[in-house]
Amino acid sequence: MRGLTKSFGRTRVVDALTFDVRPGHVTGFLGPTGAGKSTTLQMILGLIAPDSGTALVGGRPLAAHRTPAAVAGSLLTTERMLPDLTVAGHLDWIVRLSGIAPAMRRKRIDEVLEQVGLSVSRGQRIAHLSLGMRQRLGVAAAIVSDPAVLILDEPLNGLDPEGITWLRTFLRDFAARGRTVFFSSHLLTEMALTADHVIIIRSGRLVADLSLDELRAQSQTGVSVTGPHLAPLVQSQRATGRTVTTGRTTALITGALARDVYRDSVRLGVDLDELRTLEPGLEDVFLELTRTPTPATNAEPGAHAEPATNADPAAHAAPETKDN
């Protein structure tokens, strides 16, 4: 995306958005209700024309590809599915539009139904599907052309815990095969379990473009460790400038990543009984980022990603002493 801008009437809903979405990653697109996520996704898909700027998929506008469906699959809404069609019937007309050779269509439908766990429901009418099953069917339709890019608008909405777990695994596997996943949500905590990178917008403007690790670090993520002799680890972590709060057999290290603390403990030969990441402030960071007023010009990625002030892991651990 380069300078993507769109107004409806006199309201600018997408404002000079510039960011990249990379293959091999699950990228979350986050913003409060009305921030301009759906409008942006529709511009990427060529369903809405931008006033200015460009949205390229695979180096060119999606519509400029010979078979757009083979490049990007999308799930924007399940509300427009025809209720009288069967699951297989719905996929059949999508497959017919996708350019897949007639001899291959039946096989491809069987494959994707298997992939999304709907094989046993292939003859069921859409009107009788649960919301979660519709979402799965929507995902099946999005991947039926075997696209390199998957674009999903609020796919976690309305899913039950089992459906969320399924979708999370599915999207990660899809990206792990070198493909691109870009999906929107207005809930950071849900997204944090699925995405490894996030683009955050507010009022159509970019406020952050960063990895989940960076976001966690900004939320003053704490690492809690338990062990009989933590003193060398505590000393070493304090020497790096981190705040360490200690209890009798527990230490809470603010602003650290679990893997860094783990490496340090191995290096120092400190035995740990438990090592745990505490994420008290993730949603707070999101609220903070999307509340922060942005300046008139568009931001450099991450330029407004200031640390949240109200994320204090220590508050969750009732430590006995606190020291720097």
Ligand SMILES: Nc1ncnc2c1ncn2[C@@H]1O[C@H](COP(=O)(O)OP(=O)(O)OP(=O)(O)O)[C@@H](O)[C@H]1O
């Ligand atoms: N076709 C349209 N005509 C006029 N205004 C529109 C149109 N589509 C969207 N809007 C407005 O543009 C703004 C951004 O909407 P958009 O749906 O892109 O936000 P969103 O971030 O996806 O929100 P949500 O999380 O609620 O889906 C909203 O104020 C919305 O009312």
